[in-house]
Each structure stands twice: as C-alpha cells, then as structure tokens.
Amino acid sequence: MRMKKFIAILSIVSMMAVGAAGCGSSSDTATTDDTASTDTTTEESTDTSSSDWDAASAITVVSREEGSGTRGAFTELFGVVDDDDNDMTTLDAQVTNSTSVMMTTVSENEYAIGYISLGSLDESLVKAVKIDGADATAENIENGSYKVSRPFNVAVKPDLDNAVATDFMAFIMSTEGQAVVADEGYIPVADVEAYAGEAPEGSCVVGGSSSVSPLMEKLIEAYAAVNPNASIELQTSDSTTGMTSTIEGSYDIGMASRELKDEEAAELEGTVIATDGIAVIVNQGNPTDDLSVDQVKSIYLGDVTTWDAI
Structure with a gap:
C-alpha cells in the first residue's frame, strides 16, 4: 500500500517538473522572439539609405509651357535656343503651366530643377541656386552681378x-x-x-x-x-x-x-x-548651391542628364 502511494507521489512530482519545464521553454521562446522583433525594428528605423542624396540619379528637368513669358525669357537668357532662336528645351522635360505648380513640382522631387519669377520665390518650398556665383536677389540684379533678369x-x-x-x-x-x-x-x-x-x-x-x-x-x-x-x-x-x-x-x-x-x-x-529676375530652383534636399549659365543650358538642352555630371 505504501509502495503504491510512493509511486503516485513520484508521478505527480514528475508531471509538475515537466509542466514547469514547458513553461520555461515558452518564456524563453517568447523572449527570443521579442528580441528578434526588437532587432528588426531597430534595423528598420536606422536604415535611412533610401533618403540619402544620390548624385548619380537622373535630373528631372521641369519647364514652363509654350507661350509662357518666363519660358521665353529663360531660354533666351540661358541660350537654350538654336541659331534661329527656336526653343530647344529637351523633350524629356516635364511641363508645368504656372509658377505655383512649378514650385510644387520641384519641392516634391529631390532631383528636379526648374525656374520661376524671382519675385514669386518661396524659400520655404524650394532653393534658388546661385548663377555664376551670384545670389538671386533684387540687389544683385540692380548692381549687375545677377544677370538673369527680364x-x-x-x-x-x-x-x-x-x-x-x-x-x-x-x-x-x-x-x-x-x-x-x-x-x-x-x-x-x-x-x-x-x-x-x-x-x-x-x-x-x-x-x-x-x-x-x-x-x-x-x-x-x-x-x-x-x-x-x-x-x-x-x-x-x-x-x-x-x-x-x-x-x-x-x-x-x-x-x-x-x-x-x-x-x-x-x-x-x-x-x-x-x-x-529668373530664379533657377532645386529641391531643398539637393546639395547643389551654385550653377553656371553653361551648366543650366546643358541640363535644359538634355546634354547633361545626371547630377554627378555637373
């Protein structure tokens, strides 16, 4: 009788041990899974490579529509015309129909370049680059250092x-x-x-x-x-x-x-x-601060197609 009681007690103890081991295994697995999940989240949150500037990317050329006075003045001043003064803007250019749409388009594309009236420039949206070392300001137009005016x-x-x-x-x-x-x-x-x-x-x-x-x-x-x-x-x-x-x-x-x-x-x-003045504008994430007249001309003719070729 005593032997039967001993065997019964031993069986209960064994079952409790197995249950405890099972619980421990579950806890360990959860901890491991949580750690893996945390590691993945950390890796994703620190991966900013997709937003890094890539100078090898193609330039998105943005122009105004035909009939626009700004387009006419721009192509004339930067020499984006042939010997008969025909507009030679690259056919790959995106066309916008107003100053506001031009700024919005450039502000939403890191690799875009465009042009607008200097008086309409909104520096909270886009960045005006220097042209041949001169800032696009009314003062520089008056003193003759910024020559892109109309x-x-x-x-x-x-x-x-x-x-x-x-x-x-x-x-x-x-x-x-x-x-x-x-x-x-x-x-x-x-x-x-x-x-x-x-x-x-x-x-x-x-x-x-x-x-x-x-x-x-x-x-x-x-x-x-x-x-x-x-x-x-x-x-x-x-x-x-x-x-x-x-x-x-x-x-x-x-x-x-x-x-x-x-x-x-x-x-x-x-x-x-x-x-x-006519301001040449780029996205605020673009590190380019200064372009020459010839560089802008080459971009709009389609001769230069990536930022690292500038």
Whole structure:
C-alpha cells in the first residue's frame, strides 16, 4: 500500500517538473522572439539609405509651357535656343503651366530643377541656386552681378477707350504704384511722380502672364484703396495669351513677362512696369548651391542628364 502511494507521489512530482519545464521553454521562446522583433525594428528605423542624396540619379528637368513669358525669357537668357532662336528645351522635360505648380513640382522631387519669377520665390518650398556665383536677389540684379533678369510688361491698344484702365495704368507708373513693385521684391521703374488720378467709375479686365499676376494682384489691391469706384478683373493665363487677347479686345490691359514680340508691338503699346529676375530652383534636399549659365543650358538642352555630371 505504501509502495503504491510512493509511486503516485513520484508521478505527480514528475508531471509538475515537466509542466514547469514547458513553461520555461515558452518564456524563453517568447523572449527570443521579442528580441528578434526588437532587432528588426531597430534595423528598420536606422536604415535611412533610401533618403540619402544620390548624385548619380537622373535630373528631372521641369519647364514652363509654350507661350509662357518666363519660358521665353529663360531660354533666351540661358541660350537654350538654336541659331534661329527656336526653343530647344529637351523633350524629356516635364511641363508645368504656372509658377505655383512649378514650385510644387520641384519641392516634391529631390532631383528636379526648374525656374520661376524671382519675385514669386518661396524659400520655404524650394532653393534658388546661385548663377555664376551670384545670389538671386533684387540687389544683385540692380548692381549687375545677377544677370538673369527680364522686364515685366503691360500693353494696351493705342486707341484704348476705358477710363478705369487708363487711370489704373497711371497708378501703376506712379510713386505709389512703384512702391508696391519694390515692396514685392521687384526692381521698380525710376523717375516716377505721385499719383494724380481722377478715381473714375467703371471696370476693366487685366490678363496674361502668371508670373506678372501676383504683382498685378497687389497693384489692384493698392489701387482699390485710392479708387473704390473701380472694379478690376484679373485673369491669369500666359504672356502670349495676354497679348493676343488684348489685341482681340478681350483684355483691356495685357501682361507679359518678356519683351513684346514684333507683331505684338505693331498693334500694342507696351510699358515696362518692373524688372524681375529668373530664379533657377532645386529641391531643398539637393546639395547643389551654385550653377553656371553653361551648366543650366546643358541640363535644359538634355546634354547633361545626371547630377554627378555637373
């Protein structure tokens, strides 16, 4: 009887030992798995190779649409044209239709390069590179060290018969109007006089270049303060549309971010209201800070296709 009790007790002890060993094994396995999981997480969190700058990557060339005054001025100033002044921008370029879209496109692509109106530059989105060692600033345009600049033109028909349009033109070319130009970061016109308008009632339509449009919006706001009787509608398109629509009569005042073409000047009276620089922009993650005119030209012709070839 005692022997049977001893065997029963021994069996219970053995079962408890096996159970304890099983629990220990489970705990050990869980610890091992947790460690492996932790190691994997740590490895993933410290792996930043995908965001590192790779100079061997292809350059994403971004350009403005045909008809854009900024594109016309850019290709002329950087020599991205043939002997007959035909635009030779690489066919691989992505095309954007406004200054804002250009900045957004470059800000979202580490390897992109583009160009915009200097006065519209938003340094929280993109970086303007130096050109031949000169920073893209209004001061450097004035002192001649930054040579990539172009005029902002407005144009009207010689027989313009709109009192508001005429008065608004006088305001733009006044001391008050040119103060707005300077405040917005553009180069104002010299030798202007104080505004002496008559505050006529009525309306007019101003339209054209998307590069001139931000400045024009500020000029319209300032004019409204001195003539609340007038209503000015601003339509944003491109320089070529600005000129053709003024010739056709859809716009009272057309805007162009370039010189007027001969055929446009034959039918319109152009007035330079400001001088603007063209900023060459790259993504803020791009370490490139300075490019020469020839390097920019080679990129836009498609001769240079990777950043390490600069």
